[in-house]
Amino acid sequence: MRKLALFLICLLLSGCQAVTFSVDSLLSAPNIADEQSAIYNALIESAGRGITLVYPKNGDFRSAFILKDLDGDGSEEAIAFYSVNAVADSSAKAAVLDRGSDGDWYAMYELAGEGSSVDKVMFCGGDMIVGYSSREYEDSVVCLYRYTNGVLELGYANFYTVLEMRDIDGCGEDEIIVVSRSGYGVSLDVLKSGGSEYQSYVMGIDAGEPSVASCSFGQLDGKTAMYLDLPLEGGGIFTEVVVLGNRGLSCPISENGLRVQTQRPAGYLSCDYDGDGVVEIPVVSAFRGYESAEWNDAEHLATMLSFDPSDGELKAKSSAYYNAADGYIFTIPNRWLNMVTVMKNAATGEVTFYRFDPEKGDIADMTPLVSFVRSQTGDSVYPSQGYTEISGSETAAYYYRTEAEAGEPLVLTADEIINNFHMIA
Numbered sequence: 098m099r100k101l102a103l104f105l106i107c108l109l110l111s112g113c114q115a116v117t118f119s120v121d122s123l124l125s126a127p128n129i130a131d132e133q134s135a136i137y138n139a140l141i142e143s144a145g146r147g148i149t150l151v152y153p154k155n156g157d158f159r160s161a162f163i164l165k166d167l168d169g170d171g172s173e174e175a176i177a178f179y180s181v182n183a184v185a186d187s188s189a190k191a192a193v194l195d196r197g198s199d200g201d202w203y204a205m206y207e208l209a210g211e212g213s214s215v216d217k218v219m220f221c222g223g224d225m226i227v228g229y230s231s232r233e234y235e236d237s238v239v240c241l242y243r244y245t246n247g248v249l250e251l252g253y254a255n256f257y258t259v260l261e262m263r264d265i266d267g268c269g270e271d272e273i274i275v276v277s278r279s280g281y282g283v284s285l286d287v288l289k290s291g292g293s294e295y296q297s298y299v300m301g302i303d304a305g306e307p308s309v310a311s312c313s314f315g316q317l318d319g320k321t322a323m324y325l326d327l328p329l330e331g332g333g334i335f336t337e338v339v340v341l342g343n344r345g346l347s348c349p350i351s352e353n354g355l356r357v358q359t360q361r362p363a364g365y366l367s368c369d370y371d372g373d374g375v376v377e378i379p380v381v382s383a384f385r386g387y388e389s390a391e392w393n394d395a396e397h398l399a400t401m402l403s404f405d406p407s408d409g410e411l412k413a414k415s416s417a418y419y420n421a422a423d424g425y426i427f428t429i430p431n432r433w434l435n436m437v438t439v440m441k442n443a444a445t446g447e448v449t450f451y452r453f454d455p456e457k458g459d460i461a462d463m464t465p466l467v468s469f470v471r472s473q474t475g476d477s478v479y480p481s482q483g484y485t486e487i488s489g490s491e492t493a494a495y496y497y498r499t500e501a502e503a504g505e506p507l508v509l510t511a512d513e514i515i516n517n518f519h520m521i522a
């Protein structure tokens with residue numbers, strides 16, 4: 098039946114485009130649904146009908162069946178994850194399926210994974226890296242498998258809180274980066290592929306507690322570096338930069354004694370806010386007028402720092418208003434520095450900048466310059482109230498309105514506002 102269906106498809110295709118009628122093209126006719134159901138049928142033939150497919154939640158491979166040539170024989174195997182419908186067994190299973198000499202799919206190997214769901218699947222050459230997670234456990238588990246002679250062999254396993262693949266040594270190939278919770282901080286394990294073996298680079302980083310606030314990657318010295326925001330003891334976060342060089346893993350921020358310079362309250366996460374490929378680290382101080390306010394009642398000026406490997410120092414790139422709650426960073430123009438302050442409307446989230454006037458005790462009595470507000474897309478009343486849209490995403494739109502009278506020297510042009518406004522994820 099299946100071969101007949103393929104033949105009909107080829108006939109239909111031949112009406113509008115050139116089709117080479119070789120055996121190969123007949124076998125690889127592009128009917129994805131047909132192929133998926135053939136793989137699924139082979140899976141339930143092996144595992145039984147009482148199964149539920151498990152889809153990877155994150156990463157580049159999220160479909161029920163992942164096609165990949167795992168053993169390097171030139172033809173793709175299919176990888177599937179599933180769970181059995183049994184109360185006593187919640188583990189996700191991994192199955193490798195392959196075509197037999199008759200061209201049909203067969204389940205070749207199955208094993209139980211290390212969690213009830215699949216976080217992500219990645220590939221390093223033909224090796225498969227699977228991150229498993231479970232609702233009951235805080236730590237996820239990464240397993241590295243190699244498929245040889247029909248057997249899926251486990252070559253490496255570890256707990257993780259961050260699992261990524263990046264080329265952090267600039268060799269042209271991605272390394273596998275595993276960050277796991279350890280003691281009072283985290284432990285890094287970077288696996289570098291060298292033919293059939295991996296070289297493992299291990300390093301511990303002390304922090305206030307074993308967790309990761311955020312992980313990002315950015316350019317440093319012509320290579321990709323990892324930026325980890327980690328918790329401080331007693332609250333707040335600091336940033337560590339991790340690079341892989343000839344002498345292994347290193348942390349240039351700590352090695353240069355700069356960790357204390359990156360300390361700040363939680364929520365001000367490192368990010369490449371301006372999209373230039375370099376990650377900036379926001380450290381904060383009170384905005385004018387808030388110097389003696391309680392921390393939670395104050396507004397803060399963020400200094401966006403970047404690490405300069407040429408002299409091993411942190412350099413201030415810009416000053417900014419970092420609005421983590423509403424997802425944007427507004428760079429403060431130079432002529433605004435020390436001249437403005439800011440106030441947030443607690444009800445609407447609208448942020449208004451004012452020309453700072455030390456004679457006036459109340460910011461609301463100062464001269465307003467410009468306001469920013471975030472709105473859900475599709476229901477905004479702001480355009481009818483004199484606001485102009487700056488940018489938007491699928492879930493939010495951002496507007497500004499100039500509040501100052503014409504002639505006010507601190508008023509910003511539309512270009513200044515648009516160029517200085519950065520949405521952050």
Ligand SMILES: [Ca+2]
Binds near residue numbers: 173
């Ligand atoms: Ca293969």
Ligand SMILES: [Ca+2]
Binds near residue numbers: 263268272
């Ligand atoms: Ca590399």
Ligand SMILES: [Ca+2]
Binds near residue numbers: 369370372377
């Ligand atoms: Ca940047």
